[in-house]
Amino acid sequence: MKKRTSLVLALGLTVGAVLPITAAAKAIPNNVTVTKEAKQFGKDALVNWKKGQKVPTFVHGKLSTKAHKDKDAIKQFLKENKELYQLDTDKDLTLIDVQKDELGNTHYNFVQSVQGIPVDGAQFKVHTDKAGIVTAVNGDVFPEAPTYFKGVLKANFTKDTALDKAWKSIKVTKAETETNAEAGPDGKKFEDTVEKTELVVFKKENDFYLAYKTNLQFIQPYPANWVVYMDAVNGNVLDSYNAVNDAGTGVGVLGDTKTLNTNYSGGTYYLIDTTKPMAGVIETRTAKNLSRLPGSYSVDPDNNFNATSQRADVDAHYYAGVVYDYYKNTFNRNSFDGNGATLRSTVHYGRNYNNAFWNGSQMVYGDGDGTTFTSLSGSLDVIAHELTHAVTxxxxxxxxxxxxxxxxxxxxxxxxxxxxxxxxxxxxxxxxxxxxxxxxxxxxxxxxxxxxxxxxxxxxxxxxxxxxxxxxxxxxxxxxxxxxxxxxxxxxxxxxxxxxxxxxxxxxxxxxxxxxxxxxxxxxxxxxxxxxxxxxxxxxxxxx
CATH class of the missing domain: 1.10.390.10 (Neutral Protease Domain 2)
Structure with missing residues (x-):
């Protein structure tokens, strides 16, 4: 921006360790996050670990010396590296699909299972280049899961019982969610309540459970996409959350009405958009005219952000989504870092603040003094300008x-x-x-x-x-x-x-x-x- 005196830029580096693929399991003790100091172990592969996990979550480099052209060859590759991933390829991994992209690279997608029951969220991928050389292996798997259970995994109650318990846990009945919607032109009625449940192995902290994973989706008495994990042995709720993304409305800086992607929780709507294919979210906060970050979440009780004080919030949230969509749809760039990073905006920064900036991790917008500027989040090209600084x-x-x-x-x-x-x-x-x-x-x-x-x-x-x-x-x-x-x-x-x-x-x-x-x-x-x-x-x- 022309009036800016400085641009705060910070280089955020994700440092991976460089390890020989066959030695990585022995080199890294449990519950340790690998940092650049691990480079002493070699340069065969870039290896990323999550603290507390026994196996790496991402290995990248030239991981094989010969071509692997089909699923059998990929399984053989995994057997040869069993020391690293500590999984029985035949028993613990199920191949879901094989995809080839526009560059000729092939991606083999697996899911981990225990006794044929999928481990929730345990996806595992092997990638080869067009010559068949393995270039990356990534995903979250838990080699300790198969040995955690004693005997045959068996639920103590049925899926129908799990559904009934799930409804009771959220204190809403199925009848209360049915809106008797009119039939559409094809004569079919809109199914406004959806129930789904499946048996999974669920990891919570350091423990594993045989659990029913239940989805309860409805629009009345409030928009919801509940995910409920219930212990399949004793019926206790292990975890639950409302994963809905609401389309609210709001009035922008120039008085125009916009449709917003919001999130509902605890009777309140938040300017949090989780509808994008990103690892993080698009979220908007307010500094409440103070000079501190990131500020409080921008919220509204009825999902209609139409107060004058909310106009800067509305535009910051809406335009951040527009810029995200532009980079994703035009260049297939997933957020400013290309890896789906959260896009955070803070409005109402300072008092009469005539500036907008990217501070190395988030966007910040002042309200202006009413003479030189009005709220700076009210301009799409300003937001595009600042977020492009992040891309640069x-x-x-x-x-x-x-x-x-x-x-x-x-x-x-x-x-x-x-x-x-x-x-x-x-x-x-x-x-x-x-x-x-x-x-x-x-x-x-x-x-x-x-x-x-x-x-x-x-x-x-x-x-x-x-x-x-x-x-x-x-x-x-x-x-x-x-x-x-x-x-x-x-x-x-x-x-x-x-x-x-x-x-x-x-x-x-x-x-x-x-x-x-x-x-x-x-x-x-x-x-x-x-x-x-x-x-x-x-x-x-x-x-x-």
């Missing part, structure tokens, strides 16, 4: 100073335009609310807001981290020329590939030109119309 941090890592910093800002502006396709302006929805028609920056005409659009106007300064918000006008103009010539669909592919493949922390404007041209060559070929358009765009702004 996890990919190119562009240093936030001088030309690399100006590129960092320009990349965020450019993706803001990719998402908010209405114009080439940044922040126009929330900047100077009492004055119409202006914005923070313009990609098509940087000079409108005091930015150069050619290297002839480059500003040499030590302020603003070397002019990152000023000199970004130059690559911004190149982006405008590219988009206006090639269209958004083509330009965004070129920019994303450059960001994630070719740009590096110290890239300058010339490096950016080279990176974008290399990306264009990969996608469309050297000498293509697209290649010439990108070259022309950067030549026009004086970057060679």
């Amino acid at each position: 941090e996890r990919t190119a890592g562009l240093e936030y100073q001088y030309q690399s910093g100006a590129l960092n800002e320009s990349i965020s502006d450019t993706f803001g335009v990719f998402l908010d396709k209405e114009d080439y302006l940044i922040g126009e929805d929330v900047y100077t609310p009492k004055k119409s028609g202006d914005a923070l920056r313009s990609l098509s005409n940087p000079g409108l807001y005091g930015q150069p659009e050619n290297m002839s106007g480059y500003v040499n300064t030590t302020s603003d981290n070397g002019g990152v918000h000023t000199n970004s006008g130059i690559p911004n103009k190149a982006a405008y020329l590219t988009i206006s010539t090639l269209g958004t669909a083509t330009a965004e592919k070129i920019y994303y590939r450059a960001l994630t493949v070719y740009l590096s922390p110290k890239s300058n404007f010339s490096n950016a030109r080279a990176a974008l041209l290399a990306s264009t060559a990969d996608l469309y070929g050297t000498g293509s119309t697209q290649y010439n358009a990108v070259a022309s765009a950067w030549t026009q702004v004086g970057v060679y």
Whole structure:
């Protein structure tokens, strides 16, 4: 953002241990999380462990020296590495499916079972490249489960009894959930109450139980998708939670009504969205005009977030979902880190705070002072801009100073335009609310807001981290020329590939030109119309 004085960037590194695959089980004691110090054990594989688990949850590298082309070969591979996973491949693992992706890689998906009963959540996957070389093994399995039980596993009551006990445990009757919905055009009535139950082996802390896993789904008297785990021996409830994701409504900063994905718990609706295919969630919190993070959850009693004080919350939540969907649907990128990390936003930060920022782990939005800004979460391109900083941090890592910093800002502006396709302006929805028609920056005409659009106007300064918000006008103009010539669909592919493949922390404007041209060559070929358009765009702004 133009008014920002700094951008807090933190490199979050997930460090895996490097271990020989056949020695890993002996090398790592139980209940220890492997860190980089474990590299002394070799470089054959990158091995990730969860504290308290006896076997690794992810092993990646060149894990085999010969090709494994079918399920029998994969099972043989697992037998050869039984010391690592401590499982009987024939008894403990059941192959569910085999999938081949667009790159030619093959993925073998297993589930762990005990006496033929699935272990809840114990999925196990083996991945090979197109040549059949095993490149990864991942999932959560529990080798201690088969030996935990004495004798034959047998429930003391039926599934019907388990269902009845589950209903009683949530203090709702099935009759209370039936709404007598009208039949649809096909004559079929909507089934508004769904019951499912299956026998599983359930792990709770360090113990295993034979349990009934029951799902109770209904919309009245409140939206619910209850998951109830019940001990199949004594009928005690081992665990239960409501996994529903509610579609609420809310009014945004500009007075528009939006549909929201919320979560219901304990009679309260939370701005928590668990509908996305991510490991975490999209959640929105409020700092209540204090300067501390992450703040309290944004909540509402009736799932209609329509109070004036909730407008910033509504937009932060809704637009975070829009940006997530964009990166997932366009580039198959799962959240900013590519691994489904939680997208957390905190609104109402500070008092009259004229700023929005990514702090290395979450988004933060001020309410503005009502003159320079209104609530900064009210603009899709602002949220896209800030979340793209997070993507840049996890990919190119562009240093936030001088030309690399100006590129960092320009990349965020450019993706803001990719998402908010209405114009080439940044922040126009929330900047100077009492004055119409202006914005923070313009990609098509940087000079409108005091930015150069050619290297002839480059500003040499030590302020603003070397002019990152000023000199970004130059690559911004190149982006405008590219988009206006090639269209958004083509330009965004070129920019994303450059960001994630070719740009590096110290890239300058010339490096950016080279990176974008290399990306264009990969996608469309050297000498293509697209290649010439990108070259022309950067030549026009004086970057060679």
